[in-house]
Amino acid sequence: MIEIRIFSLKMGMKNPFKIAHGTYDYRENVFIQINRNGRIGYGEAPIVPYYGISAEDVKKDLQNCVNLQTIESLELMLNGQSGGKNPSCRYPVSLSALQSALASIGQQSSISRDQLLLQTSxxxxxxxxxxxxxxxxxxxxxxxxxxxxxxxxxxxxxxxxxxxxxxxxxxxxxxxxxxxxxxxxxxxxxxxxxxxxxxxxxxxxxxxxxxxxxxxxxxxxxxxxxxxxxxxxxxxxxxxxxxxxxxxxxxxxxxxxxxxxxxxxxxxxxxxxxxxxxxxxxxxxxxxxxxxxxxxxxxxxxxxxxxxxxxxxxxxxxxxxxxxxxxTPSIKVEKLLSSIAVIRLED
The missing domain is CATH 3.20.20.120 (Enolase-like C-terminal domain)
Structure with missing residues (x-):
């Protein structure tokens, strides 16, 4: 069985985020949690205000996308056999969140200190x-x-x-x-x-x-x-x-x-x-x-x-x-997850 939860979180900025498009004090991003027999993965869809797509738009898109899936189609994505493609997702950020959540289930480890030599700006x-x-x-x-x-x-x-x-x-x-x-x-x-x-x-x-x-x-x-x-x-x-x-x-x-x-x-x-x-x-x-x-x-x-x-x-x-x-989700997110409706796909 696969259990899926979709939710959004308002995340305050450490400092006002000022760019050419405007100034922002917070961002509201959409998240998806996928639980495959106790193995849990998360994906995130960042909402960019000047792109004209809202958190509600992306949540609905993800819900529609997930409702069209079967265990078999998600397993193909989880195992990397679909090339990540899913025409039922309308927005790239929705597909990215879904694909990322499945990938984090399929590959629990990340790159090591020895593999990553680049420093971030x-x-x-x-x-x-x-x-x-x-x-x-x-x-x-x-x-x-x-x-x-x-x-x-x-x-x-x-x-x-x-x-x-x-x-x-x-x-x-x-x-x-x-x-x-x-x-x-x-x-x-x-x-x-x-x-x-x-x-x-x-x-x-x-x-x-x-x-x-x-x-x-x-x-x-x-x-x-x-x-x-x-x-x-x-x-x-x-x-x-x-x-x-x-x-x-x-x-x-x-x-x-x-x-x-x-x-x-x-x-x-x-x-x-x-x-x-x-x-x-x-x-x-x-x-x-x-x-x-x-x-x-x-x-x-x-x-x-x-x-x-x-x-x-x-x-x-x-x-x-x-x-x-x-x-790992914070305690606040854990409490939120316990109150969110679950989408279940049965084997």
Whole structure:
């Protein structure tokens, strides 16, 4: 028998999360728990407000998807024999949560300290007072930081941080917050500062992104613009100077689809960053097995939360690792689970 529970949790941010699209004090993500004869797995569907999909939308999608399944179809996904595909899921985040929960049942162990050599970046919380951002960076124990751009005064803020922390690595994420003309000016300024890379500078056409990438020595990598295979193909043709892509299992539709996208990008000579949205330990643990295949990782989701509702991810020398006991829900989540309606699939 398989028992399935679907629920959402509001997770407060440790600091207001300010990006080009707005400022957020919390995120409400959707979770799925799958219990297969006592073996339990969790999946997470992060809800991004500016994507236009609500937590209720995703819960209904997951419920509809699960109700169309049989024990046999879920067993195929659990054993990796379906390629992770499931046309009954409407949203990629729904399929990602389902696939991740099944994968965590089928593979209880994660990568070891010896297998993961990459250190994650940590997103610096935006603050009107740059001294607070610098202090946050110094107190974090990290040396590689993602700084959000597309916000007034962004380049000056990045310059100030780099001046105070000259040995730090700065990655800039504009979240499509610049116009093409702004990007040309700001990228030139960032070259003088010495940043490692720039994510998604504009929401422009491939030809505009190609112009930006061709005229700078800073690697330009794409996140929002590349969510699937066909979008990647478009940029390979029309923006050959793009240096790489950002993959997230939630936007691609789960670990299986993300693995295929990594291989395609690699074969095309692109670099790959494995990243996450604002997610708990559940979402990051599902992405971790893909980390050794990538050039950079940005898996700081649990660090952005005031109180992660799950435990299991630790940060050892700036590397995210899954503890031996795996993902464990908090007491608050355990109580919530006891009150949630169960979907049962009988053998």
């Amino acid at each position: 940590m997103t610096l919380a935006y603050d009107d007072n740059i001294d607070n951002m610098i202090e946050g960076a110094q107190d974090s124990g990290f040396h590689c930081f993602k700084v959000k751009a597309g916000i007034p005064g962004d380049v000056e803020r990045i310059r100030g941080i780099k001046n105070e922390l000259p040995d730090s690595i700065i990655r800039v994420d504009a979240n499509q917050g610049w116009t093409f003309q702004e990007a040309q000016v700001k990228i030139a300024e960032l070259e003088d500062i010495g940043v490692e890379l720039i994510e998604e500078p504009i929401a422009g056409a491939a030809e505009e992104l190609e112009t930006l990438a061709r005229n700078t020595r800073i690697p330009i990598i794409l996140d929002e613009s590349v969510q699937n295979d066909s979008q990647l193909n478009n940029f390979l043709i029309h923006a050959p100077h793009i240096a790489g892509i950002v993959v997230k299992i939630a936007k691609t539709g789960g670990p299986c689809e993300t693995l295929a996208l990594i291989h395609k990008a690699r074969n095309a000579g692109l670099k790959v960053m494995l990243s996450c949205m604002v997610e708990s330990s559940v979402g990051v643990s599902a992405a971790l097995p893909l980390a050794p295949l990538c050039d950079w990782i940005d898996l700081d989701g649990p660090l952005l939360l005031a109180d992660d509702p799950f435990s299991g991810i630790i940060y050892d020398n700036e590397r995210p690792l899954l503890q031996e006991q795996g993902i």
